[in-house]
Amino acid sequence: MGVMIEGVWHAEEPASGSADDGKYRRSVSAFRNWVTPDGAPGGEGCAGGFAAEAGRYHLYVALNCPWAHRTMIVRVLKGLEDVVSLDAVLPRRSAEGWIFAAPPEANSDSLLGSHALHKIYAAADTAFSGRVTVPVLWDKKRRTIVSNESSEIIRMLNSAFDDVGANGADLYPTELRGDIDRVNERVYRSVNNGVYRAGFARSQEAYEEAFDELFEALDMLEARLATRRYLCGDMPSEADWRLFPTLMRFDVAYFGAFKCNLRRIQDYPNLWGYVRELYQMQGIAATCDLDVYKQGYYSISELRNPLGIVPKGPAVDFSTPHGRRNVNDGIGQSAAVS
Template identity: 55%
Template sequence: MGLLIDGEWSTQWYDTKSTGGKFKRSAAAFRNWVTQDGSAGPSGEGGFEAESGRYHLYVSLACPWAHRTLIFRKLKDLTDHIDVTVVDAKMPDEHGWTIPEGADPVNNAETMWQVYVAAKSDYTGRVTVPVLWDKKRNTIVSNESAEIIRMFNSAFNDITGNTDDYYPEELHDEINEVNERVYHTVNNGVYKSGFATTQEAYDEAVTELFDSLEWLEDKLGKQKYLAGDQLTEADWRLFTTLVRFDPVYHGHFKCNIKRIADYPNISRLVHELVAVPNVKDTIDMDHIKTHYYWSHTSINPHRIVPKGPLIEF
């Protein structure tokens, strides 16, 4: 994955030399919020009112961060109100995320970096998905998945009539506490393990990862969901990493102390969430495996995509 420097594409990879071999993820650059009345959200500026057909979502079916937004688009009945562009499974080193011909009706872009430049001509930073685009103002609303799913959770309720709440006020503290650990040690922990370039950095990341999986297994042995008896965003944020774990992260990212299949309580959660209506439709395992094994040539230089393991949800 490259980046843009003053609006110019560069194939520069993450600088792990300056971090002692550790992978460090960049913070999202676009942090505006869609709200019911267009007022400003917790960050960014106002002017992004919830309207049917106004917003467009750019995603990868392989990316766990983008997968969150696709799930919430389904859960909150937004499929008729927010359209989607899906990038290619294969991410060439020289272009980053690429877009199939004719797949972008909004910007007619061939790469995701062109979408970013369309929003900010001198943008400097990583080019990531998901991206929520505003067709009215011709700019990026947000490229922070955690915030996009919260917008989807509540901003469009008056339009869809769907008031299901995956971030209920009375559970904010519990959800936020779980999210904090899961993000740093599991969601991002698999990447810290897989992209580490020293033994010490890998050992630290993979140890934290499996310590947290044990913690999650114990928690789910005492309660149905991560924040208690109610399904919340905390479960969905973890879920998109879990479905990729055994087929990709276990082998490709060397997260191989255990499989998710070896954790009965975590496995129970995965199977239960897969069974939620329309969620299984958001999982494309061929796309997922092709992206990781083909695109990360620093880890898999021959781009061989393994046949297994057989995952039955």
């Protein structure tokens, strides 16, 4: 996957010194500043000076990446398309990691003209060491990366830009934050990251542990959605939009490429109706591309797909009637999150 060491890109990663138990461990995001309405520091250890301004910030995403997808969704839901600009890298990584097409083609870097995402990391920090990941929130004024942590970027997009062009939708309402946080924690470990823990496992034991946790969590979510239309509250919240990208990719990518093959999302009546309803909400379908997901997840991998053959199927139609309008808003009646 490649890594940067002191500002220089290395296609081959150095050997890890961690214990080899076969378990996949996601790297910690390196840039953790916050955009706030007035530019005040957004939290402990955060630098100030990142004030919300129309046209100041730029998102770099990969259309096949679920972590980047959540930022694309919140950008649309908050009506920020003309406030925060966006570029997408190509879905297949190369020896230089995430790369762009040459301008003026689609998937080019319209802002800095870079050919690879690692150049943008180097522009932000000439001594940067670590993984080069998407999404990236870039500050055009200070010419640096604000954040590459998707969970924090979506919170910024949700709350910081209300006075500079965003609509009033609130995906993280105060009264639901405790419930949203509990759902997020379980969904992150067992579903969002769970598919990667299964797909990148290096031992049978690690794979089976992740596999079992994943399908236990999907069973829990299926039960929860039997009595409530959305995960938390009576409107889609951050919790729903953090789960949605994984569900969108599941049947066309994770089921086969990551061996998450006990059941498809289409085999869960409530989850299947739920993901179709979210997909059919205004602006969401335009953020989705099943063919791109397959190109990304079935790209050449020495361990998982050495020939890089991309499957033609399966056929998945998210546009059929979802049947969720009569589901009760059963607050407190659904499966507990543990």
